[in-house]
Every structure is written in C-alpha cells, then in structure tokens.
Amino acid sequence: MRDPASPLIYDPWPKGVQPDVPIEGYPNTWTFTPSQPAIQKPLTRTEATGPAKLWAKLTCGENDLATTASGKRAMGQYIRISGQILNEDGRPVPNAIVELWQANAAGRYSHAHDDSKAPLDPNFLGNGRVMSDENGQYSFFTIKPGAYPVPVKDAWWRPPHVHFSVLGPSTLSRLVTQMYFPGDPMNEWDRILNSINDPDARKRLVASQVHPSQETDELLGYKHDIVLRGRFATPEA
Amino acid sequence: MDTENTQRRAPLSQHTIGPFFPPNLFNQVDNDLTRVTQDAAPTSKGEPFVFRGLVMKEDHIPVPNMILELWQADAYGKFRHPLDPDHAEADPDFLGWGRAWTTDEGAFTFHSVRPGVYFEDNQARAPHLNVIIMGAGLMRPVSTTLFFPEAEEDNAKDPVLNLLPPEMRHRLVMRADGDQDGVPAYRFDFLLRGSRDEETPFFET
Numbered sequence: 001m002r003d004p005a006s007p008l009i010y011d012p013w014p015k016g017v018q019p020d021v022p023i024e025g026y027p028n029t030w031t032f033t034p035s036q037p038a039i040q041k042p043l044t045r046t047e048a049t050g051p052a053k054l055w056a057k058l059t060c061g062e063n064d065l066a067t068t069a070s071g072k073r074a075m076g077q078y079i080r081i082s083g084q085i086l087n088e089d090g091r092p093v094p095n096a097i098v099e100l101w102q103a104n105a106a107g108r109y110s111h112a113h114d115d116s117k118a119p120l121d122p123n124f125l126g127n128g129r130v131m132s133d134e135n136g137q138y139s140f141f142t143i144k145p146g147a148y149p150v151p152v153k154d155a156w157w158r159p160p161h162v163h164f165s166v167l168g169p170s171t172l173s174r175l176v177t178q179m180y181f182p183g184d185p186m187n188e189w190d191r192i193l194n195s196i197n198d199p200d201a202r203k204r205l206v207a208s209q210v211h212p213s214q215e216t217d218e219l220l221g222y223k224h225d226i227v228l229r230g231r232f233a234t235p236e237a
Numbered sequence: 238m239d240t241e242n243t244q245r246r247a248p249l250s251q252h253t254i255g256p257f258f259p260p261n262l263f264n265q266v267d268n269d270l271t272r273v274t275q276d277a278a279p280t281s282k283g284e285p286f287v288f289r290g291l292v293m294k295e296d297h298i299p300v301p302n303m304i305l306e307l308w309q310a311d312a313y314g315k316f317r318h319p320l321d322p323d324h325a326e327a328d329p330d331f332l333g334w335g336r337a338w339t340t341d342e343g344a345f346t347f348h349s350v351r352p353g354v355y356f357e358d359n360q361a362r363a364p365h366l367n368v369i370i371m372g373a374g375l376m377r378p379v380s381t382t383l384f385f386p387e388a389e390e391d392n393a394k395d396p397v398l399n400l401l402p403p404e405m406r407h408r409l410v411m412r413a414d415g416d417q418d419g420v421p422a423y424r425f426d427f428l429l430r431g432s433r434d435e436e437t438p439f440f441e442t
Contacts, residue, residue, distance in 0.1 A: 008320075017250050019376040028374025029253075031295040032429050038379075038441040039400055045357050046367055046382070047442075049318035050308060051334035056274045059264065090244045101259045109257040113302060127259035163255060170320075171308050172442060176371055176378065178252040195376060196250045204249055227246040 007087050007230030010043055010172045016198030023195050025156050043172070050170040054097050055131045062128040065100070065142035074124035076105030076143030078219035081179070081207065084136040085166060088231040092136025096228070097167040100140050101127035103160075107146030116148060138226075141219065147186060159186035159193075166226055173228040180206045181222065256373035258304055258338075268337035270307060270349040273330060280330035283312025283350030287422040289414065291343045292370060295430040299343025303372035307335045307347050309365065314355030323355075348420075354391055363391035363398065366411075369442075370427060379439045383425055384410045397440075405438055 022030040041047075051057075066074045081100070085093040103109050103126065108118040110125050124143065132138045145162060149155040159180060166175045180187050187193055187206065196202045210221030266272050271279035279285070292303040310316050315327035337345040352364045364385050369378040384392050392398055398406050414424035427437045 014247055017247065019250060019252065021376050023376070026374070028294075029376055030430075032300070032372065032374030033376070034379060034436055034439050035430055036433055036436055036438070038439050041397060041400060041440045044362075044397070045316065045321060045355075046308070046310070046362070046365070048320045049316040051332060052317045052319075053273070054332075054334065057264075057267070057272070057332055057334075059275075086246055088246055088248060090246045099262055101257065101262070103257075111257040111259065113256050125259070125261065127262055129262060163252075163258075165254065165258070170318075171367060171369070171380075174306070174369065174378065175249060176251055176254045177249050192252060192376075201247065201250050204247065205252075225246075227248050229248045231245075 007089075007169065007173070008048070008233045009231050010048075010229050011088070011231070014198070017196065017201040019192075019195035020197055021195065023191050025150070025152055025154065025191055027152070047171050050167070050173070054167055055095065058097055058129060060097065060129050060131040063130045063140050065102075065124065065126060065128050065140060067141075068123050072123045074104065074143050075121050076124075078141070079144050080139060080141050080215060080219050080221045081162065081224055082137065082139035082221070083224040083226060085132040085138060085168065086136055086225055086227045087173070088227060088229060092132075092134075093168050093228060094132055094134045094136055096132040096136070096169075097129065098132060098138045098226075099127070099129045099165040100142070100162055102142065102162040103145040103148055105143050105146050107148030116151070118146070118148065144181065156191060157186060157189070159184050159190050164226060166228060168228045168230070170230060173230045175226065175228050177226070178205065179224050182206050182209050251377040253373060253376050254304060254371040256302060263336065263338065268335045268345075268347045270309065270332055270335040270347065273332045277330070279348075280328055280350060282328050282331065285348065285350050285420045287417045287420050288347040288349065288366065288411070288425070289417070289422060290345065290424050291426040292339050292345065292372070293343060293426060293428050294374070297428065297431070299339070300372065301339050301341045301343055303339040303343070303345075303370055305337050305339070305345050306369050307337075307349070308367045309333055309349065310352040310355060312350050312353050314353030314362070351385070360396050361391060361394055363388050363395035365395070365397070370429070375429070378442070379429065380442045381437060381439045382409060385423065386410050386413055401438055408438055
C-alpha cells in the first residue's frame with residue numbers, strides 16, 4: 001500500500017491558478033515581490049520531504065474559535081467550516097496541520113497591527129489549529145467574519161473571508177490561501193481574489209453552503225475542500 | 238481498494254498570508270529545529286548553530302511581521318520523512334523544521350544543528366537550509382536554499398547551487414557572524430526585491 005503522505009509528482013502550477021502581481025491598490029505586492037524570475041529547480045529529496053509528526057510540536061485541537069476558555073461566546077453568526085484536505089489525486093491527506101485565522105463579525109482582527117475603527121470582541125481571538133484526521137477531514141466552529149476596508153488611499157473592501165495555512169506532507173505541498181463565502185457580491189470585486197486569472201480557480205476558493213437541515217440548529221455549515229499540490233507516480237490499478 | 242472515488246483535483250490557489258497571522262499560533266521554541274516538542278530537550282547529535290538575519294523589501298527596508306519557515310536534513314544528512322530512503326536512520330530527536338517571524342526591526346533567529354552532506358542520484362548535496370518567506374505583500378511564498386561559507390568544496394559540487402550562474406552563487410551563501418551564547422552564528426539578509434545584482438535569488442516552487 002502506498003504511503004498517503006508521500007506524493008511523488010509535483011506538476012507545475014496550472015496556468016491562471018497562481019495570483020498575478022502587482023495588484024492595484026496593494027502597493028506592497030510591488031515592493032515585496034522579486035523582480036527576477038524564480039530559478040527552475042528539479043524536484044529533489046529536500047523539496048519532496050517535510051517535517052514528520054509536526055503535531056507533536058505545534059499544539060493542535062483548537063477547533064472552537066467562538067467559545068472562550070471560560071465558556072463565553074463570540075458575537076456573530078455561528079458557523080462550522082469543514083472539509084477534506086486532499087492531494088491532486090483526490091486522495092485524503094491525513095495528519096496535515098490546518099491553521100485558520102479571521103476577522104471578527106465586525107471585520108476586525110485581534111492583532112496589534114490592525115488599527116481598524118471596528119470594535120474588538122473580547123470573546124473572539126479568531127484563530128485555531130487542528131490536524132486532519134485519517135480521512136483528511138478537518139472542522140472549525142467559528143463565526144462568520146465581517147468585511148473590512150483595506151487601509152490604503154482610496155480604500156477598497158475585502159469581502160468576508162478566512163485565512164488557511166496548511167502544512168502537508170512536503171515542502172512543495174505547503175499552502176497558504178483564503179476561503180470566501182458563497183453568494184457574496186463583494187467576491188467579484190475583491191482585488192485579491194481577482195488576482196487569480198482562471199475563473200474556475202477563483203470558484204475553488206469559494207466554500208459551498210451546507211443545507212441547514214444537515215447541521216445542528218445552532219449554526220450554519222460551510223464545506224470547503226483544500227487541495228494541496230502533489231500526486232502519485234502511477235494510478236493504482 | 239481506495240481507488241474508485243479518487244479523481245484529479247487542481248490545487249487551490251495561493252494567497253498572501255497577510256499582515257494578521259496570529260502571534261498566538263507561535264510557541265516559544267517554534268524557531269528551534271532541534272526540539273521535536275515544545276518541552277523536548279534539544280537533540281544531542283550535531284553541531285549547534287544560530288541562523289539570523291533580516292528580511293528586507295525594496296530599497297533595503299527591513300520589514301516586520303514576515304514569517305519564515307526552515308527545513309533541513311539532520312546532522313547525518315537524513316530527513317525524517319518516508320521519501321528519504323534512509324529515513325529509518327534519521328535522528329529521532331531532530332525535527333528539522335522551524336518557524337520564526339521578524340521583529341519590528343525586521344530580524345529573525347533560528348536555532349539548529351549543522352546538516353550533514355548526503356548523496357542523491359550519485360551527487361553530493363552540500364549542507365543546506367531550505368527557507369520559505371511569507372508575509373503581507375507576498376501573494377505567494379518565496380523559497381530559496383542557503384549554504385554554509387566554510388563548506389567551499391561541497392558547495393562547488395552542489396547541483397542546486399550550480400543552477401545559478403557562477404557569479405551569483407556566493408549570494409546564496411551565509412556568512413559567519415561570530416557567536417551567540419557560545420554557539421557559532423551565521424547571517425543572511427534576504428532582499429525580496431532589488432536590482433538583479435542585489436536581490437536574493439529565489440527558486441521556483
């Protein structure tokens with residue numbers, strides 16, 4: 001049996017899937033981005049490998065962002081975001097580290113660098129970390145984040161979104177991305193999301209809503225599968 | 238048995254990590270590759286070193302709040318990962334991975350042990366550190382590989398370092414930077430954007 005944690009092939013990123021920079025109204029995408037093309041490098045052991053048992057180092061199991069240690073609840077619409085971590089063969093990736101962070105219901109991050117005028121919620125820190133299970137499943141209980149203006153001249157707005165950081169089986173499967181909510185007209189105006197040229201790739205960053213009858217009475221469900229790079233050398237017979 | 242319901246899926250697009258990656262996702266010793274848990278003692282195998290430097294944007298301006306992740310082989314040149322044919326011999330007390338973020342002055346620090354040389358496809362890989370950098374303004378991580386200054390012979394044969402034109406190779410070599418708490422220190426300042434002659438060389442991922 002193949003080790004599900006060890007893909008062998010990393011195809012180049014499909015055209016239109018990676019963001020195009022610089023982004024208008026986001027000047028840092030110019031001043032932080034290398035001017036020279038990245039140097040092509042063959043796939044070697046050092047890229048195909050990555051940390052094992054990272055869950056022993058990074059605390060996992062923080063899957064409830066909406067409840068404080070003393071049982072107080074955050075303000076906002078309670079939601080569950082869940083899905084599968086998969087590789088490009090559609091196979092589950094177990095033991096991936098999944099980190100999620102987001103703004104509160106008013107659109108403010110609990111972070112020293114966020115100087116937005118929107119209020120903080122003392123009961124919402126807005127981050128968690130879990131490990132995907134043997135079927136690649138992950139789940140977070142949280143609140144729906146608010147939209148917020150980007151503090152630049154001629155401010156533009158970010159639609160509600162959550163940030164994901166996923167550490168999978170290798171250095172090459174490392175993924176940092178954002179998830180959007182279905183049906184929000186602001187998605188179509190978002191400059192970050194629109195830096196992805198391929199419309200299908202943009203759609204893949206939008207979660208799907210679960211029918212309320214399939215969730216508890218307390219919350220709304222969103223499903224979002226996260227596909228990491230990497231596949232196996234030959235399909236199994 | 239696990240074949241029927243698999244289908245090709247496209248990887249999700251990368252986005253910037255943004256300015257608000259939560260400080261409380263960092264733990265005390267995340268930047269120490271020599272500890273496999275938060276409480277573990279550092280591995281006893283290998284020569285410890287400190288790796289430090291700055292992350293700078295255009296015009297050599299140091300930037301705070303950038304996130305760096307480091308990945309390397311252990312003191313014997315083994316990776317504790319199933320795709321290393323010798324992974325059974327890897328040091329069980331060495332994690333090989335760490336994460337750091339830059340201070341208000343744009344500075345970062347890692348603690349590790351010097352990686353060993355290993356052979357792959359009959360070629361010797363010089364001791365090296367794989368680094369990715371993420372942060373606001375970087376829509377996707379940048380990735381590079383750094384080498385040790387005194388490993389000149391190994392560096393000269395390294396197939397990855399040799400992908401660069403000869404005049405650029407020294408720009409992926411760290412420099413000796415004294416010591417810190419009795420441990421040798423190496424320094425590398427990353428320049429994310431600059432002229433061709435100054436900008437840090439990055440590799441495609």
